[in-house]
Amino acid sequence: MTGLTRREMLAAGAATAAMTMGGTAMARAAASGLDTIAKTRGMRFGSAVAFGAPGADRGSFANPAYAAILERDCGLLVPENELKWQWTRHTQDYDFRQFDAIVDYASAKGFRTRGHTLFWAPQKWFPEWLVKHDFGPQPAKAAETMLADHVRTVCKRYGAKIYSYDVVNEAVEPSTGALRDTVVTRAFGSGEAMLDLMFHTARAEAPHAELVYNDYMSWERGTEDETHIAGVLKLLEGFRKRGTPVDTLGIQSHIRLLKDKPVAEIVKESEGPWRHFLDAAVAMGYKLVITEFDVNDKKAPTDIAARDIMVADYAKAYLDVMFSYPQLKDVLAWGMVDKYSWLTGFDPRADKTMTRGCPYDAEFKAKPLHAAIGAAFAGAPAR
Ligand code: XIL
Helix, strand or coil: CCCCCHHHHHHHHHHHHHHHHCCHHHHHHHHHCHHHHHHCCCCEEEEEEECCCCCCCCCECCCHHHHHHHHHHCCEEEECCCCCHHHHCCCCCCCCHHHHHHHHHHHHHCCEEEEECCCECCHHHCCHHHHCCCCCCCHHHHHHHHHHHHHHHHHHHHHHHEEEEEEEECCECCCCCCECCCHHHHHHCCHHHHHHHHHHHHHHHCCCCEEEEEECCCCCCCHHHHHHHHHHHHHHHHHHHHCCCCCEEEECCEEECCCCCCHHHHHHHHHHHHHHHHHHHHHCCCEEEEEEEEEECCCCCCCHHHHHHHHHHHHHHHHHHHHCCCCEEEEEECCCEHHHCCHHHHCCCCCCCCCCCCCECCCCCECHHHHHHHHHHHCCCCC
16 A cells, blocks of 8 residues: 555645634535545546746746645646647647646645656647648658657656656547557557557556556537547457556546536436447546546526526536446546636637536636535445
8 A cells, every 4th residue: 555645634634724713614625625535536536737936827836726626626736738749849849848847736735647748649630830840851750859859858857746647638530440540640640550559668667657548539419429439449459459558547637518408318418328439448448537627518408596406407417337347446626616617718609608518617606516525436346
């Protein structure tokens, strides 16, 4: 057994203080932290966090109101963008300033940190120079050197400070189920060769770390979800056949209320095929992690009270299914506060109101979604 982290000791200390002081309010506050509830089930909870200048109005550790939420609810952190190539490799050189600041905060406060991501596979997320890069007369060799150097540099720099890596993110093309074709996979000669190199290098350089293949296939039924899921399963089978060291399937879990249907109906049509997929993944020996949980409330009503209940009910149903798998231990939200959520920009609502897919509203008040996540943890079988 590993020793308690500083953060766990602080949390335990706070709980003891609450009991000795007999302060009901304090005990309730300590008990409501999502990571505290998750721990009672052998699980853990955390969130994405961004870099920011001191006091910035962002989902950043440098925003005191946001940091207070992280410190109350989370034991795990993941950078929303700061470890992506667009940040660390905006030129061909390395620039770790923003991610370093996140890791420094996490270390000072005793959070565990996930590394998202060593490589985001769709070409649209590459830095400009990489799209135009000339891999020369021996492209496979050059691409291998470039990617292996990236993995080694990151893993060496952060060592044990990163407990889990999304080694590759979103390599499967949802519309075909095949591996995405990019300047990098073309240089390698195949997408499989690129993926294998990434995972083997990560295992060699960070043997302590959990190695995750992360993707956004989701449980809602739709043509692309079917082909996406089939493609991911094929990829997972291939990893096992070739002996590629992948420990865990990362399920982003940007779940979506995109249909004019009651929650119960969406859940009913989603659950069976989704379990089929998860069963197949765990049968191959993969662990599971929820890496980017939030709720797209696009088709939920404008009315705030009704919408918040719908979002909470939908989340609870999804998490109940996910938590029935003992292979799932860690759950990370893709941000804690609505006004900083990527969903506002990525997929705005037709009525132009703010999306409400995070546990806290724009005034930093906990919403029914927060309670739903807590209830799902409280009701999860212990692991
Ligand atoms: C998103 C960030 O939240 C945005 O700030 C950024 O503009 C684009 O990327 N899947 C992923 C995440 O794996 O990295 C994405 O994050 C959301 C979808």
